[in-house]
Structure formats: C-alpha cells, structure tokens
Amino acid sequence: xxxxxxxxxxxxxxxxxxxxxxxxxxxxxxxxxxxxxxxxxxxxxxxxxxxxxxxxxxxxxxxxxxxxxxxxxxxxxxxxxxxxxxxxxxxxxxxxxxxxxxxxxxxxxxxxxxxxxxxxxxxxxxxxxxxxxxxxxxxxxxxxxxxxxxxxxxxxxxxxxxxxxxxxxxxxxxxxxxxxxxxxxxxxxxxxxxxxxxxxxxxxxxxxxxxxxxxxxxxxxxxxxxxxxxxxxxxxxxxxxxxxxxxxxxxxxxxxxxxxxxxxxxxxxxxxxxxxxxxxxxxxxxxxxxxxxxxxxxxxxxxxxxxxxxxxxxxxxxxxxxxxxxxxxxxxxxxxxxxxxxxxxxxxxxxxxxxxxxxxxxxxxxxxxxxxxxx
Numbered sequence: 001x002x003x004x005x006x007x008x009x010x011x012x013x014x015x016x017x018x019x020x021x022x023x024x025x026x027x028x029x030x031x032x033x034x035x036x037x038x039x040x041x042x043x044x045x046x047x048x049x050x051x052x053x054x055x056x057x058x059x060x061x062x063x064x065x066x067x068x069x070x071x072x073x074x075x076x077x078x079x080x081x082x083x084x085x086x087x088x089x090x091x092x093x094x095x096x097x098x099x100x101x102x103x104x105x106x107x108x109x110x111x112x113x114x115x116x117x118x119x120x121x122x123x124x125x126x127x128x129x130x131x132x133x134x135x136x137x138x139x140x141x142x143x144x145x146x147x148x149x150x151x152x153x154x155x156x157x158x159x160x161x162x163x164x165x166x167x168x169x170x171x172x173x174x175x176x177x178x179x180x181x182x183x184x185x186x187x188x189x190x191x192x193x194x195x196x197x198x199x200x201x202x203x204x205x206x207x208x209x210x211x212x213x214x215x216x217x218x219x220x221x222x223x224x225x226x227x228x229x230x231x232x233x234x235x236x237x238x239x240x241x242x243x244x245x246x247x248x249x250x251x252x253x254x255x256x257x258x259x260x261x262x263x264x265x266x267x268x269x270x271x272x273x274x275x276x277x278x279x280x281x282x283x284x285x286x287x288x289x290x291x292x293x294x295x296x297x298x299x300x301x302x303x304x305x306x307x308x309x310x311x312x313x314x315x316x317x318x319x320x321x322x323x324x325x326x327x328x329x330x331x332x333x334x335x336x337x338x339x340x341x342x343x344x345x346x347x348x349x350x351x352x353x354x355x356x357x358x359x360x361x362x363x364x365x366x367x368x369x370x371x372x373x374x375x
Contacts, residue, residue, distance in 0.1 A: 019061050019068070019076050024083050027057040031087040035094045044098055048091055058084055127371040128230045128360060131257075131344050132212040135232050138256045139210040144234070147209035149195035151216070155185040157194035161327040162277040177216050177227070188216035193277060196235040196339060200328025205335050206238035212344070223356045230344035237320065237330060237337030243270075243280075246317055246338040250284055254314075258289040258351070269311065278318025278339055285311040289351075304353065312350055315342025 031051035038044035050056060058080065065076050136146055149157075164170060170190065179186040195211035203209075212232040219225040236245065250268045270282035287293050288306035295303035296310030306312050317340035322332035345357055352371060354360075359367055 019064050019080070021079070023057070024061065024079055027051070027061070028083045028086055031056075031058075031083075032090050035087070035090045038094060038098070041095070041098050041102065044091070044095055052084070052087055052091065058087070124365070124369045126360075126368055127348055128344055131348055132230060132232060134257065135253070135344075136210055136212060138253055139208075139234065142208075142252075144208040144210050144236075147195050147199045147211045148213060149189075149192070149198050149211070151189055151214060152179065153187060153189040153194050155187060157197050158187060158189050158191075161197040161324065162193055163321050163323045163327075164276050168276065175218055177218055189213075190217055191215050191341065192231045192233045193339070193341065196233060197324070197328055199235060200237070200325070200330055205330060206236075207337070208236050208238075210234045221358065223358065226345070226357050226361065228361075229357070231341055232344055233339065233341035235320070235337065235339045237325070237335050239335055241319075241336045241338055243319060243338065246270075246319070246340065249338075250317065250340060254286050257347075258286070268314070270317065273316065273318075275316055275318060277321050277324050278316075279321045281316065281318035284314040284317050284340065284342065286314040288312055306350075314347070315340060317341070 031047075034047040034051055035044065038047050052058060061080050062077075062084075065073050065080065068076055140146065159168070159170070170176060176190055177188040179188065192211045192213045192215060195213065196209070199207060199209045199211070210232065211234070212230070214228055215231050216228050219227050221227060234249070236249070247268065247270070254268050267287050269285045269287075271285065273281045273283045275281040288295070288303060288310055291301075291303040291306065291308075291310070293310035294300050295306065295308040300308075302308045303310075317338065320337040320339050325332040325335065325337070345360060348354065348360070348371075349357065
C-alpha cells in the first residue's frame with residue numbers, strides 16, 4: 001500500500017477504455033495483421049486509416065490520456081507511443097515492399113519494344129495544313145513565290161496601308177483583337193493582306209506572291225465562326241495586268257483543287273462588291289464541283305454541296321487599289337495588279353461536307369486522319 005505522499009501505481013484494469021495494456025496489445029496485433037495482409041498500396045492506405053488514422057483505436061487511446069491523473073499520463077503516453085511506433089515501422093516497411101512490387105510490375109507491363117514497327121499511323125498532318133500546301137504548290141508551279149508575315153501585326157500594315165479609313169467599322173474592337181497596351185497600334189491580323197503590303201515593300205515588280213496563314217477576328221465560336229481561321233491570298237503586280245489575268249488565275253486554281261482530275265475544268269464567276277484595298281472589287285463564286293451547276297436547272301436532282309444553286313461563294317478579289325500601290329512604294333501609273341483571298345476552312349467544309357468548323361480545332365485524331373484519307 002502506498003504512503004500518503006507516494007503516487008498511486010496505475011491499475012491496468014482501472015485505465016480508461018483503450019489505455020489498458022490488453023487493449024493496446026490488441027490494437028497493435030490487429031494493426032500489424034492488417035498491414036501484413038494488405039496486397040496493394042490502396043489496401044495498405046485503407047489499413048493505415050483504420051489503425052493509425054484519426055478514428056483508430058490508437059487515436060482514441062491517445063485522447064483518453066487527458067482524463068488520467070497527472071502522474072499516470074507519462075506512463076500511458078509511453079505505452080501508446082510504443083504501440084504507434086511499432087505500427088508505423090511495419091507500415092513503412094510494408095509500403096516499401098509494395099512500391100517495389102508495383103515498380104517491377106509496371107516495368108514489365110508497360111515495356112515498349114522500340115524495334116516493333118507501329119501497326120497503325122500515330123498521327124497525321126492537319127487537313128488545313130495539307131490544303132494550304134496544295135494551294136501553294138499550284139502557284140509555285142506557275143512561278144510564284146511563297147510569302148509569310150507575322151500574326152502579331154501593326155495597325156498600319158493591317159489597315160492604313162490597305163486603304164481602310166480611320167472610321168472603318170473593321171477597326172472597332174467588336175471586329176478586331178487589339179493588343180495591350182491601348183494605343184500601341186498592335187493587333188492580331190484580321191487577314192493575310194498585310195503580307196501583301198510587306199511583299200511590295202520588300203520586292204520590286206514584277207511581284208507574284210501567295211500568302212497563306214492564320215488570321216484572327218473577334219467572333220464567338222460556333223458551328224460556322226471561329227476567332228482563328230486560315231486564309232490564303234495572292235498578289236500579282238506587273239505592267240499591263242488586267243481582270244482577265246485574275247479570271248484565268250482563279251479558274252486554274254479551281255480546276256487544280258476541285259476537279260478531281262476529271263479534266264473538265266471548273267470555272268469561276270465574279271460578282272461586283274466593295275473592298276477598300278481593291279478597285280474594282282468582286283466576290284468569287286466557284287462552280288459547284290459536285291453537280292457542275294446542273295442542280296440549278298429546274299427539275300434536276302438537288303445538290304447538298306451548293307444547295308442547288310450551282311455556285312459556291314469562295315472569296316474576294318479585285319484589282320489592287322492605286323492607293324495601296326502607293327503605300328507599297330509602287331508607281332500606279334506604270335504598274336497594275338490583282339489580289340484575291342479565300343478562307344481555307346470554308347473550302348474544306350464544303351469540299352468534305354463538314355457542318356461544324358470546330359471540328360478542325362478540337363484535336364480529334366480520328367477526324368484529321370479520316371479527312372486526310374479523303375483529300
């Protein structure tokens with residue numbers, strides 16, 4: 001029996017729930033068995049939550065220490081910490097074993113034989129890239145040059161040099177994507193026509209350049225509009241250039257791209273229009289390559305491609321405005337020229353019956369490969 005000044009010896013049978021020696025031994029035994037029985041890292045993590053987590057028997061025992069008299073807390077804390085340390089050591093060992101097993105299994109299951117030839121194509125060129133290169137090839141074969149320019153353009157090249165007046169609607173923010181800071185004069189080009197201006201400043205006539213590239217507009221993305229799309233433009237400047245040269249060039253391009261080698265030769269037509277950088281200006285219509293215009297006749301079979309109109313709107317064209325020639329440092333009294341431009345996305349859409357322009361930009365490899373096979 002202890003004296004009046006001696007601390008009482010803790011009685012295991014009187015310890016709060018979970019702190020008794022038998023309870024701690026049972027918690028340790030169950031925890032060790034649970035860790036050893038785990039065969040996956042997920043199962044081991046679940047076992048750790050059950051035996052070392054915030055709601056485990058060991059956690060409840062640690063909370064019960066606070067209810068003990070002061071002299072008993074140290075002894076109870078040592079016993080709880082001893083069990084926790086033993087369980088943590090076994091958990092760490094078992095986790096290391098399972099991680100090594102996982103790594104060895106992954107090395108076997110995910111092994112790659114680099115000598116094996118792939119059984120299917122791993123990717124393909126984007127159809128817009130393919131069409132752009134086809135257009136360029138047509139003009140290079142005629143002796144033209146490929147010209148490219150920056151997509152981040154200055155307002156002078158994009159508007160002023162192309163005869164856009166200061167109050168032209170295209171200069172407003174609802175149409176054009178300007179770049180901060182305000183007043184910098186920088187924008188994402190709205191067409192590839194600035195490349196034509198740069199070509200006139202860099203070259204002397206005769207000039208024959210084709211200019212493909214991406215352009216940007218402040219359009220909401222939907223089935224028929226995109227804030228970024230592809231264009232291709234052509235510029236020809238020399239002495240004696242007329243609209244007849246423009247018509248012949250467009251007819252040749254249409255035949256090269258769309259007549260499928262039939263030899264019949266697709267034709268184009270032009271309708272009066274207005275563009276600040278050409279005078280006179282016109283819209284280009286392409287004879288429907290599917291029905292060859294036959295669907296426009298009353299009683300004929302309807303055509304899905306041209307909506308039975310016989311013609312498809314293709315782009316814009318015209319004779320280069322003298323003001324643009326002057327901005328490019330070219331004498332309009334001596335030289336004349338023509339320019340044209342069309343959207344490559346639109347050409348691909350009606351060429352392959354695509355109804356949603358977003359399909360071009362979603363990165364679906366199945367779509368691009370299927371379109372590549374049809375090209």
